[in-house]
Amino acid sequence: xxxxxxxxxxxxxxxxxxxxxxxxxxxxxxxxxxxxxxxxxxxxxxxxxxxxxxxxxxxxxxxxxxxxxxxxxxxxxxxxxxxxxxxxxxxxxxxxxxxxxxxxxxxxxxxxxxxxxxxxxx
Numbered sequence: 001x002x003x004x005x006x007x008x009x010x011x012x013x014x015x016x017x018x019x020x021x022x023x024x025x026x027x028x029x030x031x032x033x034x035x036x037x038x039x040x041x042x043x044x045x046x047x048x049x050x051x052x053x054x055x056x057x058x059x060x061x062x063x064x065x066x067x068x069x070x071x072x073x074x075x076x077x078x079x080x081x082x083x084x085x086x087x088x089x090x091x092x093x094x095x096x097x098x099x100x101x102x103x104x105x106x107x108x109x110x111x112x113x114x115x116x117x118x119x120x121x122x
Contacts, residue, residue: 001112002068005105009064009078012101013057016085019095020053023088052088056081060102067109075109078102 027050030042043049063077082102089095 001108002071005067005071005074005078005108005112006064008101008105008108009060009067009074009081011064012078012081012098012105013059013061013064016057016060016081016098016102019085019089019098020057022094024050024053049088052084056084056088057098059084060098060105063102063109064105067105067112071109071112075106075112078106078109082106 027043027046030040031046035041059077059081063074063081065074066077067074079102082099085095085099085102091099
């Protein structure tokens with residue numbers, strides 16, 4: 001479970017970085033060039049979007065990296081990352097995978113009580 005949490009967390013963080021680049025860039029673009037009525041308008045909580053664009057993917061990558069050694073702390077960081085991405089960007093076509101991967105990785109991290117043990121399946 002720790003390995004799955006690690007891999008899913010790092011993938012969630014990498015995809016979350018792409019979403020974060022666009023989220024941060026959109027807010028910065030509108031701040032610099034201004035709004036276009038009916039086409040490109042500034043979001044209500046611009047500072048939250050910009051902060052979550054940086055912090056949420058960072059938490060996912062950090063939680064994924066920690067999941068193998070410290071599964072509890074890694075799982076908590078991954079769940080915080082999933083919540084941050086969800087509240088900042090919502091659940092849509094571009095955010096469903098990073099949010100879902102971070103949430104599943106967080107649950108797996110919390111569920112991993114002992115280190116993975118090699119077991120025969122037959």
